[in-house]
Amino acid sequence: MQTENDGGTLRDRLIETGVALVDAKGAAALSLREIARGAGVSHGAPRRYFPTHLELLSAIARRGFTDLGARAKEAVHASEESPRARLAALSRVYLDFAADHRGMYELMFRHDVLESGTLGLRETSLPLFGMLVELVGSARPDVEPTVVAGALWANLHGVAQLWGWGSLQLAVGAADIEPLLASVLDAHLGPVA
Structure with missing residues (x-):
């Protein structure tokens, strides 16, 4: 030892x-x-x-938020396309992270961990949300971007959870998440012109 x-x-x-x-x-x-x-x-x-055990779990979850934030930033900055395309790239990163790191994703959003005060939620998740708000504002200047970004995030989170549990595949008969992602983006940003 x-x-x-x-x-x-x-x-x-x-x-x-x-x-x-x-x-x-x-x-x-x-x-x-x-x-x-x-x-x-x-x-x-x-x-x-x-x-406390919760402080250790919070430190572990912080790594998950840091990793997800870095991946999202890289995907958004790698795309020189429209704000909608960059939003699609960020959304794919979010859904891929949830699928590839189920345990970490579950830990990151556990109620007790988020409320513990030791996670530093402002430092870890709010920059990612800020990126989402900025892109929504660029894609939809006609809406309140914070509200639409919040609804988009909630929708993505629901898709990630239900897909991870296998419920969406069963309910919609889909083996591919891409049509669902396209529908989520259409619902919050309007259909592609």
Whole structure:
């Protein structure tokens, strides 16, 4: 077992272990014991850096928000197309992240984690929402962009959850999420001219 005296590196290792664990086994696998075992330290070691289990979960979720935000920014900046095309790229990133990182996505939006006050929600999710608001404002200057962006985000989140559970595939008989994404964008931005 590695030493528990390596300060910030142990803190980072605990978070990285949690990120790997949530991706491999889902949010339910994130016990302090499992994270400590994965990091190669005693089960009490995480308490030195994270006084509560919720604080450790928040630190892990923060990594998810940071990763999702970076992917979204890259997709939006890589696209030199219309605001609608950039919104479509951001939306695909959101849906792909939810599909590829189910455990992390679930953890990021857990009510107790979001309300804990330790996640730093303003620093992690609001820049992503701000990007969404800006693109909606560019695509639809005739609407209140914050309200439409909120509705769009809620719609994307619902699609991500229902798709992840298999409910949408069953209900609409779809094997591809793209027609649903096109419908979501049409509903909030109007049909493509």
